[in-house]
Amino acid sequence: MIEARKIFKSYENKDVLYDINIIFERGKINQIIGQSGSGKTVLMKCLVGLDEVTSGDVFYDERNFTKMSMKERKILRQELGMVFQAGALFDSMPLMDNIMFPLQMFSKMSQADMIKRAEFCLDRVGLSDAGNVLPDELSGGMQKRASIARAIALNPKYLFCDEPNSGLDPKTGVKIDDLIEEITLEFGITTVINTHDMNSVIQHGDNINYIAEGKVEWQGNKNDFLTSRNIKLNDFIYSTELLKRIKARQ
């Protein structure tokens, strides 16, 4: 479980996040949704420590991440996996080396065990034949899957995904969402996803947190998401012509 408690964040007197209180539960798909510029990426960066909060605390299973020393954070970070929007695979290495990289850095495994583990991770995301391929030679969807494989290499307790299906066609996007859900359930991970993909929210959102202008405007799950009476949330959901038409028909 990850808990964001009274998070405030500002840049040069400009407030970006106000009083954010969210609990991200274990074994569930926890989503942060909102328009571009709403503060969801800043919140994720604060959660993983790529950015510092102005005030407030982030707890990883009761361990206060914001109060930790650099050394303590380094240890905790080995329990984190992150899937970046653009994949963030190391472009100078073939996929196999990308997956083995965190193992080479932190595990005491033998070379044979590392290869075995990397092969398992690649197989798990359906890329067992792509071990020798460089990231640039992969499609966007394959890069995302490879990024997931790298993120799970060290058996993380917490998985963060920044817009995992952005830039992908709807079918591939669904596959990525399904894969993240499968991995979350299979390994009992606390998964936090930044997204503004409505299909992903409706299909997988166990714990949805809607952020607007740096505030949590609505919290719920996929069952009550479409029936919410929150005006801002409804404006966000039905901002596309397609969804407006579907709503009108209903």
Add this chain to the structure above:
Amino acid sequence: MNFFSSFGKYLQLLYFSLGKPQSWKYFRKQLIDEIALIGLDSLGIVMIISVFMGAVLVIQAGYNIENPLIPKYTIGYGVRESLILEFSPTIVCLILAGKIGSSISSQIGSMRVTEQIDALDIMGINSASHIILPKLIASLISFPFLIIISMMTGMLGGYGAAVIWNIVSASDFIAGMHYYFYPFEIFYAVFKTIVFAFIIVTVSAYWGYNVQGGALAVGRASTKAVVYSSISILLSNLILTKMILGG
């Protein structure tokens, strides 16, 4: 104020860059790769430039020394002094600032904009040390060798020009090369080179590491890396020369 803030950030990056590598085994592999990239890949350009510069120095010295009272071996002596004291350590390092500095800056800048540096940080790896330290150590090892090779090929170029165009006899040129030779000058040149190597890598890495934006920002950082490295080299050259040779 901006200068002090940037300098503070540079020192901070330097501090993290000198951190212990996460895995020594992986570091050794990176170091060998970087020596090949920074050292071996620069050997050709350094040799070509040095040969031509040595030849040009001889031609110019021959052109300027027309007085029959000045012995001909002075040409060899002057070329040796120019190459060892200034040309090889300073001019070659300025050229390397363009070649290696821009490469380091754009490589690190690209890693920044594609979130590869964030990925390292998330894993709990000191990204500055992981990326910059192998480049720094590789440069500190490679540059002195490059500069010694530059001196040698420059002298060979000068010798070739002297003999081919009959500017000075081979024996006079070699006599000039040996005339009043202080091995301390080699130490001075190598010391300067090590300082310049440090400047090129750290300044270029600073601009690359702090890139914000996209491809355009990477290009701008690369240009800044070369400009600031070159200015820093010239400034430190003046300071070091005054301190070591200025009396």
